[in-house]
Amino acid sequence: MRYRIAIVGARIGGKHAAAIAALPDCFELAGVCDLDPARASGIAGTTPVSTDYAGLLERDDIDIVTLCTPSHLHFEQTRMAQQAGKHVVCEKPVAGTVEDLDQLARLEAETGRLVFPVLQKRHGHGLQKLRHLRDRDLLGRLYVASAESHWSRGADYYANPWRGRLATELGGTLMTHAIHQHDMVLSIVGSVQSVFARIATSVHPIETEDCASITATSVDGGLLSFSATVGSHAPTSRLRFCFEHLTAESSTDSKAPHRDPWSFTPSDTRREAIGQALSAFVPGDEDFVSLYRAVHADLVAGRKTGRLDDFRPVLALTQAAYASARSGREIFLSDPGSAQAPRAIHIQ
Ligand SMILES: NC(=O)c1ccc[n+]([C@@H]2O[C@H](COP(=O)([O-])OP(=O)(O)OC[C@H]3O[C@@H](n4cnc5c(N)ncnc54)[C@H](O)[C@@H]3O)[C@@H](O)[C@H]2O)c1
Structure with missing residues (x-):
C-alpha cells in the first residue's frame, strides 16, 4: 500500500520530505502547504x-497529513485533519497537556484516523x-539514569515570533529541546512516578524557561x-544509564545522542550475554526514515490506534515539571505503577 502525504509547514518539513522521498514504495508526496508559498x-x-x-484537508487524494507548523497549532490542526478523514504525523509537541492528548485519542476511536507523534x-x-538489550532482559534493575541537553540558541532563534512565548511554544527548553532526550530515557526506563523541578529564564529575555533541572x-x-x-558554549547532549548489569552512555553530539557511538560496559556476570546480543544487533534505518517506515507498517497492519501513548510519558514528565516549578512541590503522578499511562497532577 502506498499512502499519499501532504506536509504542512516547510522548514523542518524539509526533513520529512526527504524521508518520504527515501521510501517511494510506501509514500508519495502529494502536497505541501505553508503560509509562505x-x-x-x-x-x-x-x-x-x-x-x-x-482547503488542503478537502482534497480526497491525501491519506496522511504531516504537521510541521509552530507548536501551538498542532492540537487543533490534528483534530481538523482527523475530522477530515486523514491520519496525522505530528511534530513534537503534539499537545501541551495530557488532557489534550486524551482528546486526540478519543478522536482516533471516533474517526479511525490515527496520530503518530x-x-x-x-x-x-x-x-x-x-x-535491544532491554528487550532481551539483560539490564537488570535501574539504579540511576540522566540526560543533559546543554544546547546553544542565540537571539536570532528567538526572533521567530512563536518561540519563547508560552502561548505559542507551549513551554520552553523542556518542551522544545530537551523533550527528545527525556523521551529517549523514558522509552527505556518507563514512566515517571514523581517529579521535582526548578526552571529559570537566565539566558534570553523571553517568557519561557531556558534552563531547567529535574529530579x-x-x-x-x-x-x-x-x-x-x-x-551552553559547548553544545552537548548526553544520556547515561546505570543498570544492575550494564552502564550505557550515549554520544555527546548535541543533535544526535541517539546515534552511534555509544559505550556499553557490562557487569562481569553478563559480559558474555551482552557481548553476544550486541553482536547480533542488525542496524536498520535511522531517524525520520525509520519513523516513517514504522508509520507505514502500523497502517498496513490495520492498527486501531496510533502512537499517542509513546508521547504520553514525556508529556506527563514535562507537565509535572512545570507544575512542580510553579508550586515548589514534588508532583506525584496519579496512577504510578498501573497499566495505565501516567497523568500529571495540576497545581494552579
Ligand atoms: N523533531 C525535531 O527534531 C524537530 C526539529 C525542529 C522543529 N521541530 C518542531 O517542528 C515544529 C516547527 O518547527 P520549525 O523550526 O520548522 O518552525 P518554523 O517557524 O521555522 O517553521 C514553521 C513553518 O510553518 C509555517 N506555518 C505557520 N503556520 C502555518 C499554517 N497555519 N499553515 C501552514 N503553514 C504554516 C510557517 O510559515 C513556517 O514556514 C515545531 O513544533 C518544532 O517543535 C521538531
Whole structure:
C-alpha cells in the first residue's frame, strides 16, 4: 500500500520530505502547504503547493497529513485533519497537556484516523542497541539514569515570533529541546512516578524557561535526573544509564545522542550475554526514515490506534515539571505503577 502525504509547514518539513522521498514504495508526496508559498515550493519539487490548510484537508487524494507548523497549532490542526478523514504525523509537541492528548485519542476511536507523534530520536542505532538489550532482559534493575541537553540558541532563534512565548511554544527548553532526550530515557526506563523541578529564564529575555533541572523517580524505583539549557558554549547532549548489569552512555553530539557511538560496559556476570546480543544487533534505518517506515507498517497492519501513548510519558514528565516549578512541590503522578499511562497532577 502506498499512502499519499501532504506536509504542512516547510522548514523542518524539509526533513520529512526527504524521508518520504527515501521510501517511494510506501509514500508519495502529494502536497505541501505553508503560509509562505516560496518556502513550500522549496521542498515540494513537482508536488502542488498551497497556503490554505483547510482547503488542503478537502482534497480526497491525501491519506496522511504531516504537521510541521509552530507548536501551538498542532492540537487543533490534528483534530481538523482527523475530522477530515486523514491520519496525522505530528511534530513534537503534539499537545501541551495530557488532557489534550486524551482528546486526540478519543478522536482516533471516533474517526479511525490515527496520530503518530514525531519522536525520531527513538530511531537511532545507539538507543536501538540499548532497547535491544532491554528487550532481551539483560539490564537488570535501574539504579540511576540522566540526560543533559546543554544546547546553544542565540537571539536570532528567538526572533521567530512563536518561540519563547508560552502561548505559542507551549513551554520552553523542556518542551522544545530537551523533550527528545527525556523521551529517549523514558522509552527505556518507563514512566515517571514523581517529579521535582526548578526552571529559570537566565539566558534570553523571553517568557519561557531556558534552563531547567529535574529530579524524578521511575515507576520501578530508579532515580532520574535531567538538566537542560540553551546557554551552553559547548553544545552537548548526553544520556547515561546505570543498570544492575550494564552502564550505557550515549554520544555527546548535541543533535544526535541517539546515534552511534555509544559505550556499553557490562557487569562481569553478563559480559558474555551482552557481548553476544550486541553482536547480533542488525542496524536498520535511522531517524525520520525509520519513523516513517514504522508509520507505514502500523497502517498496513490495520492498527486501531496510533502512537499517542509513546508521547504520553514525556508529556506527563514535562507537565509535572512545570507544575512542580510553579508550586515548589514534588508532583506525584496519579496512577504510578498501573497499566495505565501516567497523568500529571495540576497545581494552579
Ligand atoms: N523533531 C525535531 O527534531 C524537530 C526539529 C525542529 C522543529 N521541530 C518542531 O517542528 C515544529 C516547527 O518547527 P520549525 O523550526 O520548522 O518552525 P518554523 O517557524 O521555522 O517553521 C514553521 C513553518 O510553518 C509555517 N506555518 C505557520 N503556520 C502555518 C499554517 N497555519 N499553515 C501552514 N503553514 C504554516 C510557517 O510559515 C513556517 O514556514 C515545531 O513544533 C518544532 O517543535 C521538531
